[in-house]
Amino acid sequence: MTGLNEPRAVVNTCVAIMLEIAAIDSHASFGFIGAASESEDEANTKRFRFYKRLMATYFSKAEFRHFGDTEKSTYILIRHKELAEHPTLIEDIEQGFKATFDYFD
Template identity: 40%
Template sequence: MFDSFYKINYLGPNTSRASDKKHFKREHLFNFRDSNKVLYTISLEEFEYNTFELSFCLHKDINRKDRFNTLSGLYRGSTKATKVIRTCVEAMLFFYKKDKNCSFMFIGASLAGEREENTKRFRIYSLLMKNLFPPYAFAHYERKDLSFYLLLNKNQEQSIPFFPKKVWQMINEIYVLPSVKRMM
């Protein structure tokens, strides 16, 4: 189901983007075109502890506030949507191949009218993460109530004392997550 993907282009760091998020270092941008020549933009925001947050949208929607909460409507009843999602994971793998200490996180954004808890996107993305990122290399943490997913790299646990706790503290400062302690 998630075996094929489109070719991604790494555009480099977005030097014009500043963020008010704590612990933010830089944003890395990728793009790709699907089989209909529709252009997508992938963003990997880099934070402390070599942690990256994945998000993507149609390039034409890049300046919209709700760009992550909309559907393109291009793939209803089609398996092409899985190819788009799998392509976004290629951006994560791009960094993981360069540095085996990367950790990743994402929020499965809610659609218009959908509750933020255990969203459809979250359920699909988390299934993909469990299949592509093995548990011997990554600890998988889910916050279904927030549709939040964290892939914590186990290599870092040996090199950074209290690594999981530090990453969760950072995430709580970025997003102000309720009851984050229960995930540690």
């Protein structure tokens, strides 16, 4: 999409933005879908595996709870304190994914 055929600059920019948001907003949590390429199934995509490694590198498990769903190639980072205050947060996010994306049913 960028014409660069090199995703690292775009991905690094996204991670930098996420880190900045996390530093500014103590309530911030994050989620993404590792979209399938044309030749891939939606389960455990190459993008999902790559993003998952990045999240483990840049976002501490001491501060964030990491949820990965290989079947749907989705990943959610939720701050432990937000999860403690909102125990149904994961289910709420999953419902949001289902309402937004057809293949989550």
